[in-house]
Amino acid sequence: MKKDYFSNRTTVRNYAKKHIPEDILDSILEKAMRAPTCGNMQLYSVIVTRDPANLEKLAKEHFNQPAAAGADVILTVCADFNRFTQWCEASNAKPGYDNFHSFMMALTDAIIYTQQIVTIAEMEGIGTCYLGTVNYNAGQISELLRLPDLVVPVASLSLGYPDNDTIDQCERLPLDAIRHYETYRNDSKDEIVELFKSKDDFDINKQFVVENKKESLAQVFTDIRYPESVNKTVSDSFIALLKNKRFLS
Numbered sequence: 001m002k003k004d005y006f007s008n009r010t011t012v013r014n015y016a017k018k019h020i021p022e023d024i025l026d027s028i029l030e031k032a033m034r035a036p037t038c039g040n041m042q043l044y045s046v047i048v049t050r051d052p053a054n055l056e057k058l059a060k061e062h063f064n065q066p067a068a069a070g071a072d073v074i075l076t077v078c079a080d081f082n083r084f085t086q087w088c089e090a091s092n093a094k095p096g097y098d099n100f101h102s103f104m105m106a107l108t109d110a111i112i113y114t115q116q117i118v119t120i121a122e123m124e125g126i127g128t129c130y131l132g133t134v135n136y137n138a139g140q141i142s143e144l145l146r147l148p149d150l151v152v153p154v155a156s157l158s159l160g161y162p163d164n165d166t167i168d169q170c171e172r173l174p175l176d177a178i179r180h181y182e183t184y185r186n187d188s189k190d191e192i193v194e195l196f197k198s199k200d201d202f203d204i205n206k207q208f209v210v211e212n213k214k215e216s217l218a219q220v221f222t223d224i225r226y227p228e229s230v231n232k233t234v235s236d237s238f239i240a241l242l243k244n245k246r247f248l249s
Contacts, residue, residue: 005123010169012127013067015160020072020126025159028124032116043106044113045080047145047153048073057144061137062156067129071158076134076141077114079106081247082150098150103247107154114155121159127167131156136234139241149246171202 029046037043049058050073062068081097088095118128134141134156141153177195187195199205205217212224242248
């Protein structure tokens with residue numbers, strides 16, 4: 001384990017050709033189950049993909065980004081009310097979990113469980129990367145993994161041993177940006193600009209601005225990385241999936 005893990009942690013996107021032993025992976029997944037959960041219902045499931053043919057298919061749904069295509073394992077963590085609903089029905093109890101509130105409970109459980117996996121894996125020397133593309137292709141991933149009703153993919157992690165020991169950290173906002181005392185603090189425009197100065201001045205971000213021929217890092221986000229049109233398309237697609245999986249009527 002790295003000294004001062006939490007201050008020094010970073011995402012790993014390039015992995016060595018080294019296999020994670022099955023018992024170590026199982027240990028990580030099992031230890032992560034001690035994570036907090038809504039009502040102790042454990043409203044999550046994790047699909048482990050490591051067969052080369054299946055990894056290739058799943059990586060395509062993650063746009064073949066290096067963190068997916070080069071991973072030893074991809075974990076797809078799902079908000080899952082299917083298992084709990086079946087238990088209720090088998091126990092002569094009437095479930096009422098086909099609604100958005102139930103999805104939010106399962107989503108919370110799944111995300112907390114996923115982050116617990118990240119922490120435990122990285123403390124074991126295994127690199128991890130969140131694949132945000134799970135939101136873009138949630139429907140296709142759901143079909144590929146044969147997810148039933150009341151089960152929706154909400155987080156994907158690639159895992160593997162880092163291909164080197166020196167991985168640069170990304171910048172972070174200062175604590176003052178995210179900490180509010182008692183009530184929400186509404187910063188002025190100048191104060192907001194100052195809070196984001198560490199991002200604007202980060203060398204890699206400056207390079208992004210130049211490469212994308214934009215005036216600012218903010219424009220890289222609004223015009224290139226997360227434009228309104230894509231946000232709306234992904235939103236509509238995910239809402240349709242929630243309806244298909246019976247979390248929305």
